[in-house]
Amino acid sequence: MTLDTPLIGAPGLHESALTELLELLPQAHSVVLAQTDGFEVASAMRRAVPAARLAALASSMLALGAAALRELGMGGHGNVLIEGTDGKLLLLEVPLASQPLVLAVVAGEDAITGSLLWAARQCVQRIINHQ
Amino acid sequence: MSREYKLLFAGPMGAGKTTAIAAISDSAPISTEARNTDIAQHSKAQTTVGFDYGEVALEGGDRLRLYGMPGQSRFDFIWKVASAGALGVVMLADNSRPDPLADLSACIDAFTELAAAHAMVVGVGRGGEGRLGIDDYGEWLAARGHVAPVFSVDVRRRDDVLLLIDALLNQIETRELLAGTTESRA
Ligand SMILES: Nc1nc2c(ncn2[C@@H]2O[C@H](COP(=O)(O)OP(=O)(O)O)[C@@H](O)[C@H]2O)c(=O)[nH]1
Ligand SMILES: [Mg+2]
Numbered sequence: 001m002t003l004d005t006p007l008i009g010a011p012g013l014h015e016s017a018l019t020e021l022l023e024l025l026p027q028a029h030s031v032v033l034a035q036t037d038g039f040e041v042a043s044a045m046r047r048a049v050p051a052a053r054l055a056a057l058a059s060s061m062l063a064l065g066a067a068a069l070r071e072l073g074m075g076g077h078g079n080v081l082i083e084g085t086d087g088k089l090l091l092l093e094v095p096l097a098s099q100p101l102v103l104a105v106v107a108g109e110d111a112i113t114g115s116l117l118w119a120a121r122q123c124v125q126r127i128i129n130h131q
Numbered sequence: 132m133s134r135e136y137k138l139l140f141a142g143p144m145g146a147g148k149t150t151a152i153a154a155i156s157d158s159a160p161i162s163t164e165a166r167n168t169d170i171a172q173h174s175k176a177q178t179t180v181g182f183d184y185g186e187v188a189l190e191g192g193d194r195l196r197l198y199g200m201p202g203q204s205r206f207d208f209i210w211k212v213a214s215a216g217a218l219g220v221v222m223l224a225d226n227s228r229p230d231p232l233a234d235l236s237a238c239i240d241a242f243t244e245l246a247a248a249h250a251m252v253v254g255v256g257r258g259g260e261g262r263l264g265i266d267d268y269g270e271w272l273a274a275r276g277h278v279a280p281v282f283s284v285d286v287r288r289r290d291d292v293l294l295l296i297d298a299l300l301n302q303i304e305t306r307e308l309l310a311g312t313t314e315s316r317a
Contacts, residue, residue, distance in 0.1 A: 036165035063163035
């Protein structure tokens, strides 16, 4: 990212929303906030993940998910959940008009999907409210 | 006997991969454009973050399945995934960039395996807007061991994109004939 790139919101506020998510959900170990074009905005982690890499992956996967929905005539907005054998990855849209973002939550396989979704949605709402 | 060709469009951001696929696809391509914030790199409003997907039915029943890659190397995982099963790559360059060969260099290496095993053509856009000529691209490619025909194109024009596709399909066919792999035809 370059200096010409607009910095959206206060990174400190974003980070506090991400940290709160980790506190709310012990099974979540990393969370990354990214721009929809794949640049990392903020992150919080108990366990290190390659945040810049995850930011790019998250933007791609969410865009492909949205493309699939459009193709099926089911709107163009949604979330992506990947349930792996050793963990879960949840990608949520953060629909800010100023700069749409993607929230990526990495959690253990013991995370209950409903709790993960709920906590992540809380986090998205906090980020939106901070704007 | 009809056949499906999976082909990739690769090259730096803004070279025209998304435009090229839209120019020839039979129906509106599947697109994964996101708002571009990297204005320093390129001033366009939208950038591909997943891949473009388009299809073309050729006379005789053959079909093209076209995948447009993101240009930025942070999306190189898409390059790897999409390369599986691809039969050729159209590498696009933008001659109006300050250093078009450096831009090309940043993504061509990821497709050399595909190019070597199957086929590659290079399309140079905005040929009149830079100081390099087509020959400079040819020499640069040859010096790096790439065997690829180079064309000056405007990918907004359907015929120019079809010319690239034609050259690519010819190369695929020639190589297969030489390798005696005609039995792999479906
Ligand atoms: N003037 C001019 N514009 C071109 C030419 N080729 C492509 N473009 C424009 O350059 C842009 C390329 O954007 P896009 O297709 O998104 O590039 P991508 O990043 O490679 O997918 C589009 O706005 C095209 O209309 C050309 O030869 N001349
Ligand atoms: Mg594109």
